[in-house]
Amino acid sequence: MSAAESGANKIFIGLLGYGTVGSNVYNLIQDQAVEIAQATGATIVIKKILVRDITVPRQDAPAGLFTDNFGDILDDADITVVVELIGGIEPAFDYITSALEKGKAVVTANKQLLSQQGFYLFRLAREKETQIRFEASVAGAIPVIRVLRESMVAADLTSVYGIVNGTTNYILTEMRRTGAKYQDALANAQEWGYAEADPTEDINGNDAAAKMAILASMAFHTAVVLDDVACIGIEHISALDISYARNLDLTIKLLGVAKLYDNKINVRVYPALLKKDHPLASVSGAYNAVFLKGNSIDEIMLSGPGAGGMETASAVVSDIVSIIARGTPGVLEDIAAWRELEFFPDDEVVSKFYLRLEVEDEPGVLATIAQVFGDHDVSVESVIQQGRGAHAELVMVFHPVKEASFREALEKIGELPVVKSIPRPIRVEGDGYEQ
Ligand SMILES: NC(=O)c1ccc[n+]([C@@H]2O[C@H](COP(=O)([O-])OP(=O)(O)OC[C@H]3O[C@@H](n4cnc5c(N)ncnc54)[C@H](OP(=O)(O)O)[C@@H]3O)[C@@H](O)[C@H]2O)c1
Structure with missing residues (x-):
């Protein structure tokens, strides 16, 4: 009999948020219960779900699981893993801090919070001998955080290039494919669900900047926060630029670029022109990609579908599985091994x-x-x-x-x-x- 069938070794989860990602996490955990149990020897049980309004009817999860009181999750000693899928800074920061203080492990997809308070949260997790994991915060289902924290320790990375915002990549791809003006391509992206009703954070580069702060911190083991990342968005890219670029055999992408110069770091986001044969030039539509260069690895590219409810949920569940499979703090939380790099000035x-x-x-x-x-x-x-x-x-x-x-x-x-x-x-x- 499998662990799932026997119900042996249950891991109780408190889910914060039941929106696009939270509801997909709930369903994925039910659908993949047998596979998860086979991989980890444990059954994941979602014990409580925090939402703002418990009177709203919810699909799939039984009404009895919902609460509007975070204390119900924090004070439940059975719950050892808290999954934060609320978003924004507060109350997410307060909830994550309280959970870590109590020694609970945390999984989050919250790039805004991590790009501003990640270093503090890693230190706290370390002090409390627990874990915080955040694969879903960058590049959807692409396991880039895991690769950076585990596989690239000896890679001696020198640069990280990222196409980490699916909305802008979709818009730029459509402008190139159809010759559309920026405003028309944006409207098309909204119609097809590739852009939010308010796409400001995507198109002005802020969303990509938050993700690049996280990636740069992981790649270079130094604290980079959102304010350290200057960004330019795609609002000023015209159909004429796209057409001239095509004539020059170049493609425009919104790139995040994190580089080391003489052991100083520089991290920025800007629209960039790439030669047609550059590996990132062929990353089209809402896809994401991260291109790593290092002295011991030469070049590695990871690419795949960018953020969407199900892709993000898959990354969240993979983090829960990692926590169950490995009870000790990972390299990531070992900020004793981090260094304090100076920033390399943009002008230079x-x-x-x-x-x-x-x-x-x-x-x-x-x-x-x-x-x-x-x-x-x-x-x-x-x-x-x-x-x-x-x-x-x-x-x-x-x-x-x-x-x-x-x-x-x-x-x-x-x-x-x-x-x-x-x-x-x-x-x-x-x-x-x-x-
Ligand atoms: N959507 C994506 O494709 C995607 C991709 C990558 C990362 N993310 C990240 O994933 C996280 C969740 O995103 P989402 O799209 O799932 O958000 P969402 O659809 O807006 O859902 C948010 C959920 O959090 C609950 N909530 C919000 N504020 C709360 C509060 N103060 N107290 C209790 N519950 C609260 C909401 O409760 P109610 O239901 O009662 O309103 C809702 O269930 C964010 O950090 C986001 O950046 C999302």
């Missing part, structure tokens, strides 16, 4: 840029602009000039340059009377020049 990073400029269509304009760039040691790799009515458009790609020099040159270019639009550069990544 060497990048390659693409720039589209609307200019007066008159003789000598290109020479004037090239002169300003030359004065700042910024050299042009290629330029396309195209007439557009009374104006002309210059599409320029530059050789790698220190970002401070490029920004200074751009400020001067923006002041030239012949320049009709504010220049918006896009970085070109993966062209072999990177440090």
Whole structure:
């Protein structure tokens, strides 16, 4: 008789939240009970579920499981694992802290909270000799946190690139595929359920920045918080940029980039142009991917479906299984092994840029602009000039340059009377020049 059938060795769970992810976790645990029992020798029993309003009828889980009082879960000595799927900072932070204080293990999908308070929570878990796991907080069903914490310990990682926001990747893919304008591609993403009614955090890059703070912390064993990650979103990417990029054999992606420069760390999120043959260039639609580079591993890419209710639930259940299978704190909570890296300034990073400029269509304009760039040691790799009515458009790609020099040159270019639009550069990544 299997453990599931005998009911031997039950692990009691308190579920916080029964929304998109919480309800999928509940169902997955019921559906996969036999497989989980075979893998762990234990039966997972969801004993209580916290929601705001217990009078609302819920599907699947029996009404008797629901409570609106967190104390019912915290004070239940049978419950050894608390699964937080409420989201946001409070009361999630308070609930997780209280659970860890009591020595309960915690599983969470809460990227906002981890990107701001992760270090504190890891330390607390360590002090209380328990675990906090959060595979579901980054990249949906892709087991990237597990790979970083267990498989990459000796990889001597130097950079982590992530396409970690499915909404923006879907929008950019549709813009490239159909030639649609940004607003139309966003509306299409909302219609098909790939974007929230309020997609602000996705399109302005904040969601990706929170995930990159978590990934960078895990990859480089140092505390990186959301405020350390500068981000630029995709709102300003135009159909014209997409079409020029295609002509240059480049693809635009919203990239998270975390890199070590001389043992200093730099983490940012920005739209970047990738050569067509770069492994990340082919990650399309709502898919996510994380591309790791390290001295002992060369390059590794993990890709798969991004966050969705079921994918996220699968990552949550995998964390519960890990907790049951391994009762001791993992490498992750061992923050004694972490280090304090300094941050490498954005201005010092060497990048390659693409720039589209609307200019007066008159003789000598290109020479004037090239002169300003030359004065700042910024050299042009290629330029396309195209007439557009009374104006002309210059599409320029530059050789790698220190970002401070490029920004200074751009400020001067923006002041030239012949320049009709504010220049918006896009970085070109993966062209072999990177440090
Ligand atoms: N949805 C996804 O695809 C996805 C993907 C990756 C990560 N995540 C993360 O997963 C977590 C949950 O997301 P979700 O989409 O499942 O959220 P959701 O659908 O909005 O569900 C939230 C649940 O939490 C409950 N809740 C909210 N505030 C509460 C409070 N103060 N006290 C008690 N219960 C409270 C709600 O109760 P009521 O039902 O009574 O309102 C609801 O059941 C978030 O951290 C999110 O970032 C979600």
